[in-house]
Amino acid sequence: MLKIQNLKKYFGGVKAVDNCNFEVKVGSITALIGPNGSGKTTVFNIIAGLIVPDGGIINFKDKDITGLNPEDISSFGISRVFQQSRLFGNLTVKENLFLAYDNEDTSFWKNLFGLNKFSKEKKAKIKEMLELIEMEDHANKLARDLSFGQKRLVEIARAIINPHDLLMLDEPVAGVTPPLRRKISNMLIDLRKKGETVLLIEHDINFILSLVDWVIVMDAGRVVSEGTPEEIKKDPAVLEAYLGGIS
Amino acid sequence: MIPYLIHLFILIGVYYILALSLQVSMGFTGLLNLAQIAFFAIGAYTSALLTLAGVPFLLSFVLAGVLALISGFLLSLPLNKLKGDYLAVVTIGFTFIVYAITLNWIELTRGPLGIPGIPKPDIFGYVFNSNESYLVLVTIIAIVIWIFVRAVVRSPFGRTLEAVRDDELATKMLGKDTKKIKAISMMMAAFLAGLAGSLYAHYITFIDPSSFALMQIVPIISIVIIGGLASLPGTLLATIILILLPEPMRFIGFPSSIVGPMRQILYAVILLAVLLYRPKGFWGKVELE
Numbered sequence: 001m002l003k004i005q006n007l008k009k010y011f012g013g014v015k016a017v018d019n020c021n022f023e024v025k026v027g028s029i030t031a032l033i034g035p036n037g038s039g040k041t042t043v044f045n046i047i048a049g050l051i052v053p054d055g056g057i058i059n060f061k062d063k064d065i066t067g068l069n070p071e072d073i074s075s076f077g078i079s080r081v082f083q084q085s086r087l088f089g090n091l092t093v094k095e096n097l098f099l100a101y102d103n104e105d106t107s108f109w110k111n112l113f114g115l116n117k118f119s120k121e122k123k124a125k126i127k128e129m130l131e132l133i134e135m136e137d138h139a140n141k142l143a144r145d146l147s148f149g150q151k152r153l154v155e156i157a158r159a160i161i162n163p164h165d166l167l168m169l170d171e172p173v174a175g176v177t178p179p180l181r182r183k184i185s186n187m188l189i190d191l192r193k194k195g196e197t198v199l200l201i202e203h204d205i206n207f208i209l210s211l212v213d214w215v216i217v218m219d220a221g222r223v224v225s226e227g228t229p230e231e232i233k234k235d236p237a238v239l240e241a242y243l244g245g246i247s
Numbered sequence: 248m249i250p251y252l253i254h255l256f257i258l259i260g261v262y263y264i265l266a267l268s269l270q271v272s273m274g275f276t277g278l279l280n281l282a283q284i285a286f287f288a289i290g291a292y293t294s295a296l297l298t299l300a301g302v303p304f305l306l307s308f309v310l311a312g313v314l315a316l317i318s319g320f321l322l323s324l325p326l327n328k329l330k331g332d333y334l335a336v337v338t339i340g341f342t343f344i345v346y347a348i349t350l351n352w353i354e355l356t357r358g359p360l361g362i363p364g365i366p367k368p369d370i371f372g373y374v375f376n377s378n379e380s381y382l383v384l385v386t387i388i389a390i391v392i393w394i395f396v397r398a399v400v401r402s403p404f405g406r407t408l409e410a411v412r413d414d415e416l417a418t419k420m421l422g423k424d425t426k427k428i429k430a431i432s433m434m435m436a437a438f439l440a441g442l443a444g445s446l447y448a449h450y451i452t453f454i455d456p457s458s459f460a461l462m463q464i465v466p467i468i469s470i471v472i473i474g475g476l477a478s479l480p481g482t483l484l485a486t487i488i489l490i491l492l493p494e495p496m497r498f499i500g501f502p503s504s505i506v507g508p509m510r511q512i513l514y515a516v517i518l519l520a521v522l523l524y525r526p527k528g529f530w531g532k533v534e535l536e
Contacts, residue, residue, distance in 0.1 A: 009277050074422035086417035088410045100421050105403035108431050116403050162421055
C-alpha cells in the first residue's frame with residue numbers, strides 16, 4: 001500500500017532521514033520504532049505532506065504522492081494522528097468528529113441553503129464512534145475542556161472517521177493511563193480485524209510487540225532492521241540498541 | 248433629543264454591520280485582518296460615485312459590496328503564505344493603498360475635498376430622506392445581514408471557519424482546502440463591509456478620505472474584542488456601548504477637537520481592561536492568547 005524509496009531529508013548538516021526504504025502492506029499494523037532523533041516523526045511528516053523531502057519517492061496505492069500538500073495527501077486516503085493534541089479546542093467533541101466525516105462542509109452555498117444536512121448515516125457513524133470511545137456523555141463538551149487521555153481518544157476517533165486507507169498514529173499511547181492504553185490497544189485490534197492498514201510510531205515496546213504485524217527499526221535516519229515482532233525480539237543488535245535488553 | 252438618538256441608532260446599525268464583517272474574518276476564521284476600513288471605503292466611494300452618476304441606489308448598494316468582495320478576493324490570494332502578524336501588516340498596507348487612492352486620485356474621488364451631495368437612497372420611488380426612515384432601512388438591512396451571518400457561521404461551513412481559526416494544519420490534515428475557506432471568509436467580510444460603507448455614505452451624504460484612515464479600525468476591533476470573538480450578540484452589545492459611551496463627552500462641553508481623540512483613548516482603555524480582566528469579552532467563545 002505504501003512504499004518509501006530512498007527517502008532523504010537534510011536539515012543543514014543533519015541527515016534526519018537518509019536513504020530510508022520500507023513498505024507497509026495492506027491490512028497490516030506496522031510499527032516504526034527507534035531511539036529519539038532517529039527520524040521517525042520526520043518520515044511521518046514527509047508522508048503526510050508537512051515536509052518536502054530532499055530526495056526519494058513515496059508511492060501510495062501505486063501513485064507517487066511525493067511532495068503533495070497535506071490536504072491532497074489526506075484526500076488520497078492517509079489519515080494521521082499527531083504526537084501532540086491537535087483537536088479544535090473551541091469546538092465540541094461532536095463537531096470535531098463531524099469535521100472529519102467528509103469535505104462537503106467546505107462548500108459555501110450548499111451549506112448556506114441547508115443542502116448539506118447531517119444525514120442519518122452521518123449521525124449514526126458519529127454516534128457509533130462516540131460509543132466506541134465511551135464518550136457519549138461528553139459529545140457536547142468543548143475539546144479544550146477534555147483531559148489528556150480523552151483528547152487522545154477523540155483524536156484517534158477523528159482520524160478513524162476521516163475517510164482513509166492508511167491510518168498513521170504518532171505515539172498513540174504516550175502518556176496515557178494503563179486502562180486507556182488497553183482501550184486504544186483494543187481499538188487497534190478491532191481495526192486490524194476490519195482489515196485496516198495502520199502505521200504507527202510508538203516507544204512502548206510491550207504495546208508494540210503484542211499488537212503489530214511488522215516492525216521497522218530506524219536509527220540515524222535509516223532503516224536498520226525490520227521483521228515480525230518475534231524476529232525483532234531476537235535481533236541482538238536491535239535489542240541492545242533500541243529495546244534496552246527486553247527479551 | 249429624539250433626532251439625536253435616531254442618529255446614534257443609525258450609526259449603531261452601520262457599525263454593527265461593519266463589526267459583523269470583521270467577526271467573520273477575525274472572530275470566526277482567526278485572520279488578523281485589518282483591511283475592513285479599506286473595504287468600508289471601497290463600498291462608500293463606489294456607491295456614492297455610482298448614484299451620483301445616475302445608477303439606482305439598490306444597484307449601487309449591491310455593486311458597493313461586490314467591488315469590496317473582489318478586493319477581498321485579491322487580498323486573499325497571498326493568504327496561504329501569510330499568517331498572524333504578517334497578514335496584519337499586508338492588510339494595513341492595503342488600507343494605506345486604498346486611503347492613498349481616495350486622497351490622490353483627484354479626478355475620481357476629488358481627493359481631500361471629498362464627495363458632497365451624495366443622494367439619499369431611493370428605492371422604487373421612495374426616498375429615505377428623513378432620519379426615521381433611514382433608521383428603518385438600516386435596521387432592516389442589519390437584521391438581514393445578521394440572519395445571513397448567523398446562518399453561515401452555524402452551518403457546517405461555519406464549523407470549517409472555526410476549525411481554521413483553531414488549528415489550520417489540523418484542518419488541512421482532514422483534507423480541507425483551507426486556502427478556499429480563508430478566501431471565502433475574506434470575501435464575505437469584504438462584501439459586508441462594502442455594504443456598510445454604502446449605508447454610511449448615503450446617510451452622511453458626504454465622504455472624504457479622513458473617514459477611512461487606518462485609525463478608524465480601532466473602534467471596530469474594540470467592538471469585536473469587547474463583544475467577544477465569534478459572538479454575534481456580544482458584537483451588538485459592544486457596538487451599542489462603544490457608540491453611546493463617548494457621547495456624554497459632548498454634553499460636558501469639550502470641543503470636537505478634544506472629543507475625537509478622547510473617544511480613541513476611551514476605546515483603548517476599555518480594550519486594555521477587557522484584555523486584562525475578561526479576555527473572552529462579553530460572550531466570546533475564544534480566549535485571546
